[in-house]
Amino acid sequence: MLISAELSQFSREFVVCVRPVSGRRYEFIGAFRGDGMCAPRGLLLCCGASMLNGQQTKLIAEIAEKIRGKILSGGFPPGERLKQERLAEEFGVSRTPIREALSRLEAQGLVSQQQRRSAVVCAPSARDISEIYRIRAELEGLAAGLAAKWIPDAGLARLRASHERFLAKVRDTAAPARGRGGGRTARRTALLKLDAEFHSAIVAASNNRNLERLLQDLRSGAVGAAVSAAAAAMDSSRLEVQARQHQCVLEALERRDGDAARAAVSEHILDAGEYILAWVENQSGS
Template sequence: MKAATTLRNPSSPKLIEELANKIQAKIFAGEFPPGTRLKQELLAQEFDVSRTPIREALSRLEAKGIVSQAQHRSAVVRAPSSREISEMYQVRAELEGLAAQLCARWITDQQLAELRISHDEFVQAVKDLRERDAEQRAKASRADPKWFEHAAERWIEMNARFHKTINDASNNRFLARTILDVTSGYARSVMLSSALGMNSFRIESNITHHERILKALEDREPARARRAMVDHILESGEFVIASFANLTPEE
């Protein structure tokens, strides 16, 4: 249900701050991924206000570096900088590296079996992605523009399941919750955006990394499991940085 904000002063600092927080929350939740145009008229309708406070709210988000807007153009959700991505993946690498280290000590045989199934499903998702890619290239004139996004979401879902199994098996619930916070919302949106530019080398690299991690866990070698996970996450971060660097800047 829409909030009854139409009777409030559109210049009210409190209203503008409230709108800025709501739009920011949607961005961080992944509802507005990087590159999304935020049209003032649509946001005004959604929040039941005039365009004036929406415009001011977007200006506040621009000041925070969350959106960018050229003159007479809609605001755009800004892609993260190379530094922001690098810092995000550095933290994630250390957290998930620790989870893999602990997992090698605590994982049960049943959890190992579940992890193997997760990996097999990940490999199948990659296979399906390739097959759909070949099909779409063969009939490019009739290609569904959304097909790759759906396939990439499936790939990310299977990847997340593999990592979640390891995090849960670390036997450290606080660590697992912290990793979930770091890899959800806006971070997941960044991953999906970068996945749209992944190639066969990137896909094969993911499979190889997962197999190394799984083998270290099956051998119950904590140090090797940690190193394999850290290498995997850091290389993933490098790919994401390269992917966003290839995006054409908005004019």
């Protein structure tokens, strides 16, 4: 593997030569100029350390994002142990970047770690869920009220199309299972994405970036992981309730009735919070 690096002490380009060791780790061999001259050891070490640090930081960020994605999608449900050895094998890396990635996720409130023990996906408390959904109801209601004023006709058309895709997926999910359960799981994952798309479009249409940022933060963390796991367990009747609530929100926006849109979204979020809370309490008692 050849990587070009500009070394400031020379006017010509040196080629840094490395070889793969395992996974995404590399060992430096040397740095050479076109005329065959080898770079001084001090400059080589400086360049090598900088490049390795950059690669390692990028790798840790990529792994943390992949684990985070699996937590928020329900792939790693609340309470599941994340063993470093298993994750290292899954991602084809050593345990070092796994350990650093888990530390980042711990700082985000997604996992908890105890010394010499596996990381565990955090399960939110009943109080956490109740408080966050009350805040979400107020903020998303505010966003919907603003969106009724600011969303363009083209945005309403896209929101209507998103809702129709959600309805189609609800009907598909309610249909009798075909084959193994993998198809049902994939359809529910698609529903989660469509639901997030619907809500995100409304918040984006509020034309308030700070409000959008606050709501993004509220949807992440341990509560976000619990939401994904609970949503994956929704039956067809619950999905139909959610679809009808989306319809009420959409119709209020199409009428550009800010008060009605705000009330419909707030009611929808509070109702969802009650469902998530009941699901988490049932899981704790089982």
